Amino acid sequence: MTTFKIGDSRVLESREGADGVTIRRRRETPDGRRFTTYERIERPNLAVIKKDGKRELYDRDKLSGALHKSVGKFFDSEIEVEQMINEVEDRIYDLGDSEVTSQQIGDTVLDELAERSEVAYVRFASVFYQFKTLDDFVRILEERRQKKEGR
Helix, strand or coil: CCCCCHHHCEEEEEEECCCCCCEEEEEECCCCCEEEEEECCCCCCCEEECCCCCEEECCHHHHHHHHHHHHHHHCCCHHHHHHHHHHHHHHHHHCCCCEEEHHHHHHHHHHHHHHHCHHHHHHHHHHHCCCCCHHHHHHHHHHHHHHHCCC
16 A cells, blocks of 8 residues: 655645535545545634533534534434534634633524524524423523514
8 A cells, every 4th residue: 555645646626515614625646546635724722611610622523413413303414504513603703702601602503593493493492401391492482483573
């Protein structure tokens, strides 16, 4: 098996990824083998302040896992989930802070879900706010209805 560096390969084709954020490149090594690379803009580290006050680095995979677990079946495709995660990240990074609270992230996710699926919104809210009673569901539904009506 011959080893090589990416720099030894040549780019055959570049195109924007389906998520609109990555770049997909088809490459070829000097010996004719082809492979694909994906490039994503690297953003600065972002600290998340948890409800208990602890700090941890923002983890895209953790957000993705939470969405898949709580509302994944309400999306038509993985691309739609990735687009939503990209939107949430853009809004969080646009705040310009090096730290955000988990509450800010959850609220941003809820804002995005409100535009995409009311059922997914309520389901995520029930997990995020740790609903314990039916009254919790009624309250969030009423809040959504009022926002929708522009009150």
